[in-house]
Structures are given as C-alpha cells and as structure tokens.
Amino acid sequence: MRKPTLEQGKKMIKCVTFDLDDTLWAVNPVVRAANHTMYEWLAENAPLFNAMYTLRDLNQLKQQVLTVQPEIGYSVTRIRLAVLELGLVNSGYSCDQASALAEEGFKVFHQARQQVEFFEGALETIESLKASGYIVGAISNGNADIRHVGLSHCMDFQFSADQVGVEKPDAEIFQQMLQYTGMYPHEVVHIGDHPEHDVLGAQQMGMRTIWVNLHGTLWGAGKAPDAEVRSLREIPDAITMFGAAKRP
Numbered sequence: 001m002r003k004p005t006l007e008q009g010k011k012m013i014k015c016v017t018f019d020l021d022d023t024l025w026a027v028n029p030v031v032r033a034a035n036h037t038m039y040e041w042l043a044e045n046a047p048l049f050n051a052m053y054t055l056r057d058l059n060q061l062k063q064q065v066l067t068v069q070p071e072i073g074y075s076v077t078r079i080r081l082a083v084l085e086l087g088l089v090n091s092g093y094s095c096d097q098a099s100a101l102a103e104e105g106f107k108v109f110h111q112a113r114q115q116v117e118f119f120e121g122a123l124e125t126i127e128s129l130k131a132s133g134y135i136v137g138a139i140s141n142g143n144a145d146i147r148h149v150g151l152s153h154c155m156d157f158q159f160s161a162d163q164v165g166v167e168k169p170d171a172e173i174f175q176q177m178l179q180y181t182g183m184y185p186h187e188v189v190h191i192g193d194h195p196e197h198d199v200l201g202a203q204q205m206g207m208r209t210i211w212v213n214l215h216g217t218l219w220g221a222g223k224a225p226d227a228e229v230r231s232l233r234e235i236p237d238a239i240t241m242f243g244a245a246k247r248p
Contacts, residue, residue: 013208013242015135015183018126019168019192020149021142023212024232025116034112041108046101048091061087074167077143081106114148119214121233123150128236130154139177139190141167141197157181168194169201178205189239195221210238 021027035055043050053061065072065082072078084105088098130136137157138146146158159177161167168174178185185206192198193212200222202209211225212232219228227238 012187013134013189013239015137015181015188016129016239017137017139017177017188017190017202018155019190019194019198019212020138020140020144020146023191023193023198024122024126025118025149027142030113030116033115034109037112038105038109042101042105045104046088046091046093048093049088049101052091053087057087058083074141074161074165076141077106077110077162080109110143111148113143114145116144116149118150119232121231123154125232125235126151127154129239130156132236135181135183137177137181139168139173139192168197169204171201171204174202174205174207189226189242191235195219199223199225208242210235 018024021030035058039050039055061083062079065079065086069082072082081102084102085098088101089095093101126136136155137159138151138155139159141161143160143162146152146155157177157180159173159180161173164173164176166172174190177183178188181188186208188202189208189210190198190202191210191212192202193214195211199209199211203223203225209225210227210229211219213219213228213230216230219225227241229235229238
C-alpha cells in the first residue's frame with residue numbers, strides 16, 4: 001500500500017463525535033414527558049410541592065436558582081436538583097426532607113429522560129461509522145447517557161458538561177476529549193445541530209465540523225461548517241469528502 005503523504009495524513013479523520021440532544025433526537029418532547037413523570041412521582045411522594053407549583057412554575061424556580069447560584073449554570077443536573085430542592089423547601093419541607101426528595105425526584109426524571117426517539121437514520125449511521133473503524137463518541141451539554149439511550153454498543157466514550165464542569169462551546173470539553181482519545185484536532189470531526197455550541201466550539205480547536213440542519217435554517221453564526229447535512233444518513237458521505245481514512 002502506498003504510504004499517505006503528509007498532506008493526505010492531515011486530512012484523515014479517525015474519530016467522530018456527536019452532540020446528542022436535537023442532533024440525534026428531539027429533546028423537547030423527551031423533557032416534557034420526563035417532567036410529567038417526575039410531577040406524578042411528586043404528587044405521591046411530595047404532595048405539598050404539587051399543591052404549590054405546576055410544571056410551568058419550574059422555569060420561574062430555575063431563574064431564582066440561577067440568580068443565586070450562577071456558577072451551576074453549566075449543569076442541567078445541578079440546576080434541576082437545586083430547582084427541586086428550592087421548591088420543596090418553599091412548599092414546607094425541611095431542608096433534609098427537601099434534599100432527600102429532590103435526589104429521588106431527580107432519579108425519576110433522569111430515568112424517564114433517557115427514553116428518546118431517534119431521528120430517522122441516526123442509529124444506522126452511527127453503527128455504520130463504528131463498523132467502518134472510526135472511534136465514535138458523544139460530547140453533550142445535556143444529561144442523556146449513552147448507556148441508557150441505546151448507544152453504548154456503537155459509541156466508545158461520552159463527555160458531558162456535568163462531567164467536565166463546563167459546557168460547549170468552552171474549549172475545555174473538547175480538549176478533554178482530545179486528551180482521552182489521543183487524537184490531533186485534524187483527526188476529529190464533530191457533528192451537531194447548534195451553530196455556536198457545536199460548530200464554533202469545535203472550530204476553535206481546529207476540528208472538522210458537520211452541521212446537522214434538519215430544518216433548513218440559514219447559516220448566520222460566523223465561520224461556516226465544513227459540511228452541512230439535512231439528513232443524518234448524509235453524514236458518512238460528508239466525512240468521506242474530507243478525505244477520511246479508517247483507522248488501521
């Protein structure tokens with residue numbers, strides 16, 4: 001086999017990372033359903049909360065929490081726990097009761113939050129990339145877990161804002177992925193729906209980017225992505241156009 005030239009080597013993609021929410025599934029229906037499941041649990045286990053708050057009040061509680069604790073803004077998990085605890089204390093539960101109930105209520109929410117419905121072609125595309133020899137992983141600001149949504153068989157790793165302590169587009173979350181995989185930035189393509197969090201965040205690290213634009217939105221966020229797809233099934237061909245190479 002002819003040895004690749006240095007220029008060809010610079011074009012080789014060995015690792016593919018995906019955003020999760022709104023890239024592989026629609027997140028709003030998932031969160032709505034999980035909120036209802038949690039609210040039903042609270043009705044049985046913390047009825048004072050339900051007597052005082054509706055689901056619509058969660059956003060107001062969130063704003064109150066972030067006003068007092070802006071440092072937790074990167075973490076959807078820490079925010080939700082704080083929201084539940086604040087609401088429970090306001091409802092009349094003691095601090096200890098509120099802490100325990102918030103933990104249990106979050107577990108109920110988190111389990112329901114993993115019940116996702118993949119976009120057309122999502123699983124097949126990721127499985128195909130994995131079978132082709134790429135290292136495949138997730139970089140997400142949310143708290144979906146690849147082990148529980150049905151991706152652990154075709155993804156090698158996950159980095160989340162909860163885990164790292166910062167959210168995309170902060171360079172640190174991408175840097176930790178590069179350190180973990182041992183990849184150079186030019187060997188990685190990041191795929192996501194968010195122009196700033198995904199595309200601009202990965203660009204600042206020197207990574208290739210694919211913008212998942214399922215709704216045909218016009219790009220207007222700065223430097224354009226390396227590729228744009230309107231269907232997840234277009235991703236393998238887009239990677240091939242980068243001069244991608246499978247891992248030996």
